[in-house]
Amino acid sequence: MLSKDLSGHEGSYRLHPLSVVFGMSGAIRALILPGLAVVILARGEESDIWLMVLFGPAVVYAVVRYLTVRYELHENEIVIRQGLFFRSVRHIPYHRIQNLNLVQNVFHRVLGVVELRIETAGGAEAEAELRVLSAAALAEIRSQISGYKARVDEKEESRPDMEPEVPGSKDKIDLLWPPVDDALSPRLLYQMNAGEIARLGLISNRGLLILAAFIAILTQVDLLESSIEWLSSVQWLAEWITWSKLLSVPLLIVLAVVGTVLLLRLFSLVWSFLQFHNFRLVLVGNDLQTHSGLFTQQTVAIPRHRVQRLVIRESLLHRWFGRVSVKAETAGGKAIDPGVGSRWLVPLAPRHVLQSILDAVRYDVNLNGVDWLALAPRASRRMGVRYLLLLFIVCAAAAAISTWWVVLTFFPLAPLAMLLARLDVKHRGYALTPSAFLVREGWYTRKRVIIPYSKIQTVSLGRSPFDRRHRMATLRVVTAGPTPGTPSVHVPFLTLSVALRILQRLRLEAESHELQW
């Protein structure tokens, strides 16, 4: 299956010949409408020529790309060469690879090929994309990388003293790929069954997204107008029913609202099955791998020590169902999920699975035994002021677009704002465990963020003039992220002396827990 480079050197590979087809598919998708237009408009024999003009460059490009892209697997790096006139050679050392993502849509699957994206830290895009590879070639790349890891581990084991944190040691790599404990046998950590996926569809609110996409498609195909016409005819029908059967209009409205909600949830359900059909979280050696998807299957492999922080979310609905969702934030390339750099470790799982996942990521944190500490005693007052200010702005804005007296709604709503502020503060907190810093926030969607000390990059305290008057400070803990500006974790309204103590503690912990990429 491997198409060895005929021109010479050993260990140089081409992509799979089908790359030509898949390389063209993008162009075909972009040109399908003009192509159809050509076929329809120029019905004669000329249409062939026009089609060639349209698709010719894409075909040439795909063929040239296939002929020029080569990759070489060396002992400790992968080298990718491409380009006809402007040649580029890219070296990616294995130890810098943050994660390998595989994408396989229906066509890929039928033809037995796969798209591979190699991501390293920092870049907004994947470091390298190999489109497309045969299964055998993929296996070769994987075995090369894991072979490298195994060699490094062997070195680790043969060393007389197992002190990985010796400063000045040349085997820094050992830290990057910690020794594999139970060989490379995959261990299934969590699997979503159909019920769980359905629950996910109910809990998450993706229905609107699908509806939006649906409407976008309708407008694209000019179906929107006709469907609106259809809808208005239905409305006319409904009115007729209302009048004839003396059904009350409010009831009809209620029915419409309920129907919409149900429809949205149904869409959400569909989305959930498309995205997460047969979702599995597997631990292979040191890689956390997730597999999911109904039509387009996706595999994401994250080396577990590359997880920068974990975010655990529980909305009100989650809590009703006794479920949690967990995301892992890495420093590697652009995320496939919306929400930069964070990947579902578990889209939805029963609460009791949580601890086993934390153990699998090697977070030495026992979530049940966490000792949460609260914000400063006067924090709710300051948060209250903030909420009232926000409420006032909203009321004033509402008044500006309607009449002035709307601003008076501020007064009946003020106690509610104070209550919410109090709730907000009550659910915020932080904790210092032996291995990680934990932050929690949110009263509706409760969020817990776990940052291992070894992943902390900088710690800072911010003090606004108000903070200074109240002798408070905001603590900010920064980790590496996929793109500059990924929000950091912060804890507001801390008593200054407490905040300073935390800062010093975190400095100490960060320095004594060696940074691991």
Place this chain on the structure above:
Amino acid sequence: MITADRVVGWIVAGVVSSVLFVGVGALHLWVLLSTWASIGITVAAIVIALGFMVLARAWPPVEYRRTFYRVDELGVEICRGVVFRRLIAVPRSRLQHTDISEGPIERRYGLATLVLHTAGSVNSSISLRGLDRGTALHLREALSPETEHDAV
């Protein structure tokens, strides 16, 4: 550092006020203004220009008094900001690399800026301005990692 910042301040003030006055002059030439509008605009321009000059004179010492740094075995702590104060701690092992930059005015006064780079998603480059050139070099020496780091 105060002097150097004042020089920068004066340059900014000079540029701003000359732009303002040229603008006001041009307005008077091309647009017919009522007496009051003319006086108002001129006074506003003068006030703004004066404001910049006062700031150029008074701000640097205030800022200087509010900037501190400390280096110990754990890393660097930098404290700065007048209205919004910030204390940033960079652990030693998280430093990716350090830069020293010198602008023309800094060079004139023998100053340098030390820039600390981390891999953080925010605060990834933290600069410490107004250091003595020698001090900056010394700090950089003291902070440079002894071990070879993974270059991310």
